[in-house]
Amino acid sequence: MVVQLKLSLTRYSVALIAAYVLAQLGHIPRRMLPRFAVGALALNATEYARTLILLTTILFVAACGSDALDSGFRTTPGQTGDWRDEVIYQLLVDRFGNGDLQNDVNVNPGALGRFQGGDWQGVIDHLDYLEALGVTTLWISPVVRNLETDANFDSYHGYWQQDFVHVNPHFGSLSKLRELVQTAHAHNFKVILDIVTNHTAQLFYYDINNNGVPDENVYGAGCGEAAPADKMACPGGALISHITEYDPDFDPNGVRGYTSLGFSGAAPIRWLYIPEIDRMPTLPGANAGQALATQTLFQNENWYHKKGRITDYSIRDQVLTGDFPGGLKDLNTELPEVRAALAAVFARWISAADFDGFRIDTLKHVEHEFWQDFCPKIRKFCAGQPLADPTQADPSATVPALSVAKQKFFMFGESFDGDDDLDGSYTMNQEVDSVFFFPQKFAVFDRVFKHGAPTTAIETQINTKAVKYSAVASSDGIGVPATQALVNFLDNHDVPRFLFDKPSLPALHSALAYLFTEDGIPSLYYGTEQEFAGGNDPTNRERLWDTGYRTDGETFQFIHRLIQIRKAYAPLRRGDIKVKWSTAHVGVEQDAGIFAFERTAEGHAVLVVINTSDSQTSETSTASSGGNQMTTDFSAGTELIDVLAPSGTPNQLTVGPSGALTVSVPSRGAKILVPSRDVMGIQ
Amino acid sequence: MRFFVTVHTPLALSLSKGRLRLYRPSTSLRSARGARAVGRERLRFFLLLLSLFSLAAAAAEPAPVTDPKTGFDFGSYGRVGVGSDLRGHEGFSTNVVSHGSRLEEAPYLELDFYYTGLIGGDAQKRWRVVLSPAFAGGDLFHYSGSFTSHLALRNAYVETQNLGLAGLRIWAGSRIYRGDDLYLFDYWPLDSLNTVGAGVAYTFRKYEIAIHGGLNRLDDLYQYENLTQPPRGLGPTIQSTVLDRPRFVASLKLSKQFGESPGAKVALYSELHVLPSGDYIRPDNMLKQALPGDLGWVVGAQFGGWLRPSVFANLWLRCAGGLAAYGELTVPTGLDPTRKVSDAREVVLALSGNYESKWVGVMFASYYRRFVDATPGGFNPASYHEGILSVRPQVYFGKYFHSAVELSYQSRRTDGPDYVANRVLVPQIFRFSVLPLVSPLGKGTYSRPIIYAIYTLSVVNGDARIAQYDPSDYRYGQGVAHYLGIGAEWWFNSSYR
Helix, strand or coil, X not given: CECCXXXXXXXXXXXXXXXXXXXXXCCCCHHHHHXXXXXXXXXXXXXXXXXXXXXXXXXXXXXXXXXXXXXXXXXXXXXXXXXXXXCEEEECHHHHCCCCHHHCCCECCCCCCCECCCCHHHHHHCHHHHHHHCCCEEEECCCEEECCEECCEECXXXXXXXXXXXXXXXXXXXXXXXXXXXXXXXXXXXXXEEXXXXXXXXXXXXXXXXXXXXXXXXXXXXXXXXXXXXXCCCHHHCCEEEEECCCCECCCCCCEEEECCEEEEECCEEECCEHHHCECCCECCCCCXXXXXXCCHHHCHHHECCCCECCCCCCHHHHHHXXXXXXXXXXXXXXXXXXXXXXXXXXXXXXXXXXXXXXXXXXXXXXXXXXXXXXXXXXXXXXXXXXXXXXXXXXXXXXXXXXXXXCCCEEEECCCCCCHXXXXXXXXXXXXXXXXXXXXXXXXXHHHHHCCCCCHHHXXXXXHHHHHCCCCCCCCCCCCCHXXXXXXXXXXXXXXXXXXXXXXXXXXXXXXXXHCCCCCEEEEECCHHHCCCCCCCCCXXXXXXXXXXXXXXXHHHHHHHHHHHHHHCHHHHHCEEEEEXXXXXXXXXXXCCEEEEEEEECCEEEEEEEECCCCXXXXXXXXXXXXXXXXXXXXXXXXXXXXXXXXXXXXXXXCCHHHECCCEECCCCEEEEEEHHXXXXXX | CCCCCCCCCCCCCCCCCCCCCCCCCCHHHHHCCCCHHHHHHHHHHHHHHHHHHHHHHHCCCCCCCCCCCCEEEEEEEEEEEEEECCCCCECCCCCCCCCCCCCCCCCEEEEEXXXXXXXXXXXXXXXXXXXXXXXXXXXXXXXXXXXXXXXXXEEEEEEEECCCCCCEEEEEEEEEEECCCEHHHCECCCCEEEEXXXXXXXXXXXXXXXXXXXXXXXXXXXXXXXXXXXXXXXXXXXXXXXXXXXXXXXXXXXXXXXXCCCEEEEEEEEEEEEECCEEEECCXXXXXXXXXXXXXXXXXXXXXXXXXXXXXXXXXXXXEEEHHHHCCCCCCCCCCCCCCCCCCEEEEEEEEEEEECCCEEEEEEEEEEEEECCCCCCCCCCCEEEEEEEXXXXXXECCCEEEEEEEEEEEEEECCCCCCCCCCCCCEEEEEEEEEEECCCCCCCCCCCEEEEEEEEEEECHHHHHHHCCCCCHHHHCCEEEEEEEEEEEEECCCCC
């Protein structure tokens, strides 16, 4: 039977064009194209039907996607930008936007410890909102499949990973994730994936008394005596302790079996099997063809430290090898096979969805040697090299090299610590490109901007940064050293929001002014623009859609303005920073609460002056008390324009002799002073 | 011509003449059991037998059809009874052997539905459908008030008769497939299979060969495992079939009848059980565990003789090994270290008979059974010897009113000490029963239906009570047990063929 030529040619054309488009988008390998061509040309009915079926199948696959990771998904050419130009927007997928009601399973509206229904479609739907705000990079919460719920709290945040290689269906399919990245790239957003290498969810328990069930037991005989040598130590000298076998206290020797008779050797671990909530052994746990077999890969108990929960964060061994509180089981990342597997599973996500960077959770809970292995591997992979993949059955299997090399893949980590030495150490020796600037969060945003500490603390922090963090960019890294690329933030999902601790919009705005003008990469926690004021987890994880995504709010507009200014003036993004004024004064002094600094790049400079005082207008001068006024690097007579000032307000200053300049800033105000010759129009 | 297979009556009748000389395996064959060469020799032996039967069949006359009726028909077997222990409790059965007296058994009912048709209008060629739902467990609504029943479909098969070859029967479906029983114990000592499969039986002159093969897959982790797994995406969990290994059971029965009345018969019987290997996942720790393939076998024989239809005796010998020692519907109670049951054994020697005269009938039955569990070790309480001897004389006071007395003794001895008593127990029970009964169809120990009253006195020794009851059980202290009750039993047109 022969079909009409006209019809065949029409459909042939459509099929071929569709196949070509799909190939270009990476949905099908390009090598398939000749087959389409041959198949579509066939006039024989069987071959014609086969062609249509093949095309339909591919279209269906492209439309529906699958949850299996494969390679070759690219939406943009290799990354080339300077990460200092970026403004990161941290969003919890479950809280940002609910675009797909079909995946609203086990949603408990309003109970913020439970799923709320947000998903990747919700992010796609509101990219315009983010464009309006002006942020440039989306840091999305983890995408992998999680233990659903634990102790009546849900894994809406994504950090309870159970399966390293499949998407969390609450947020959508792999194809939806790809669509998110693809759409975001089309809107010139970069997308950062949140990953966890330190631990898995609470998927097994320590059978301390070896009775095969997870118990919660009380040990000991009361307080008042010294613990016998063969008995379990008690916190604070007490001879009684409450132990849960899900999450027992740290033991440097590994969690030990124990009964009232004393210790009995290493406590065996026992996996939990509750498929209804994905409380199942970690995946991948078996090579292909060995589904459900245990004792391999992430189900190998030797892949975990098995020392119990961290009880003292000052003890480095506990931090590195203890379980993260909540029973999150610590991976034995010292093992080469664990390192190789973690690198492979996360490299696959780069390949699968074309991410532009990793935000790495619990950085300080993993030893340096791991990062010295992991980060270079990822950089080489992004540079176009295949990566060995021990999670596959074939010992020679690799994560295939990216079809287009991805340069400047950004890796920054969460070292939740105020210790610059510790945080900075992770930026050395080819480890991560950057870290969250937690010391600044504590010393500057909390102490100064929230609680009125002297602005000398800011200068101290800037000076400390210069010596505690790597001043050398990593090979194949982002091209700038950590000292210039620390990720600055006011708050995030793990700490109370700024407005919770300091319920003052002016205070928030002054902090935001510093966030977007200091050196480094600003990271804005979602909802800040909507003036969210939640306290500790989970109340700091509000639903954004309750705001109606308004863009006319005062803070939204203020942030938008700051970002536009940052984008317009290169010194605010890439310039060196030089402190021009800091003060120990926090009272009624002339300069109380004032902090001023210059950002200079390529012969251009911007002067930023911020007043952290809650009570008075202050100046960059102590002349009234016999002191000096601020000296800038601008030449005398330079006319400076405050580009942050609302239109219609005085915004012009002239630099005096020798660069002298007294800038008066209202309480909690900020000025961004740009030489008039450099001023640009800003939308 | 009739089948040798009966269910609720042990009368196995054959009316034609003929002789069969069976090929005897060589000495080396018998001594080298299990060897591959022996297997080939057995196959040749089997093929030779088939050839002999085929040659004989060519000269055979068409077999007369047993039942001339066509269309719908109905039959049934049933028993219903209730009693008291005269101490305020429900009456209970007292047995310590695997197959003891049936007098106080729980109610059971089979409903047999048939539909029979002719093939090509030839009265000699027929087909029929047999459906037998059965209720078991004694869950009578009028007793428990519970509107639930244990319902099973015992028969659901189609059979043809004389199609293609006179004397040939072909069937397929789900079927009770068994031979003669020890009525007093409700026990089929040689061939009793429950199968979903198919079979062929060919009868010529006074020979019969019956071959059958079927599958079963018990709903147990030994043969089947269905695991709940996490949802693929969101939504309900999914089911994963981890283990699915049906057991293949094949049987071969060769029978030969001698004489008419009086007459005799000989039957040789064998079974083969094949269980493929598989893996299951232990639900407690999800570790995958290999289950090796396993085998079972049965060889046995039956010898019967009769002076007339109501006066007969049967002798059975059954030897079973491996899987077959436990029966086809039973999960092995013990495994060897390789998780096989190769060393399990069952030997049964059974005898039954019946005598009828004008005023008296006598049923008697006895068996000895040795069972060896597969678990290694010589002191296994799961291995045992057991035996029972029972006689039931029945006096006819006229055509419809009779009275029977049943006397029996039974005992068991385990190889290993009892878990509670810490010693080997030798439970023993002596029973004495009186059954005045009404028999609407007249005289005969096998005449049914009957309506009866029953009183049973059981002397239960201490070991029997220790073996069966917890000390908190009210029966634990009853060295002498009573049962006073009434009951009824019937069968008509039952699905024994």
